[in-house]
Amino acid sequence: MMDARETVASAEEYLRGFDRLVVVAPHPDDDVLGCGGTLAAAAAIGLAAVVVYVTDGSASHVGSAAYPPARLREVREREARAALTALGITTEPRFLRIADGTVADLDANENDAVVAAIADATNASANALMMGPWLRDHHADHVAVASLVRRACAQRPGMTLLEYAIWLDELGSEADRPRAGEAVEVTLDVGAHVAAKAEALAEHRSQLGTLITDAKPAFVLPPRLIASAGQRCERFLRIL
Helix, strand or coil: CCCCEEEECCHHHHHCCCCEEEEEECCCCHHHHHHHHHHHHHHHCCCCEEEEEEECCCCCCCCCCCCCHHHHHHHHHHHHHHHHHHHCCCCCCEEEEECCCCHHHCCHHHHHHHHHHHHHCCCCCCCEEEEEECCCCCCHHHHHHHHHHHHHHHCCCCCEEEEECCCHHHHCCHHHCCCCCCEEEEEEECHHHHHHHHHHHHCCHHHCCCCCCCCCCCCCCCHHHHHHHCCCEEEEEEEC
């Protein structure tokens, strides 16, 4: 079990040690859930920040006649842009548009292309902070994306990687949690940005059960997950 912890007074304080923030989201909305407050903090201090969305999020409502995959992809990109605006992020996001639910099935060339796109988002910074999903976050896309993020970071020596866990408490087991010597828990106070984060999450209407009504089963973000995202602190794992 991990026992190392590092607490920082505020996200702004922590972010001032970097010249760029790159957030990698397996799906549109993972950035808000995992580190929306930190993104807002970056915007507040003028830190360059960019979000890379790996999948198109088009598999959340399979079978919907009103929102087939192509239309749902467009909706989720609009939602992602609106959420970033709510957080104060003005940099153009990067949509890789990998089919939702298929990251683990990509071939070697496709994996290399995703890794290159993630690495490119750092803008060759030697002092960038990367945020991506936890390696054992109990979701196939999250696990696969985490592996690709780690590969991208390996191409930028000295980069700091913080991983956020979204599904770990909701669906994970003890075996999914970090082990001794694997990571340090970093807690960032984002209390000044809780309202902005809530506003950003509200933009993801397709995931909140208020937009698509003709898909069975239809994905809806669990209440406990939404409540967790509304806390004044965001917790990350700094990979050792």
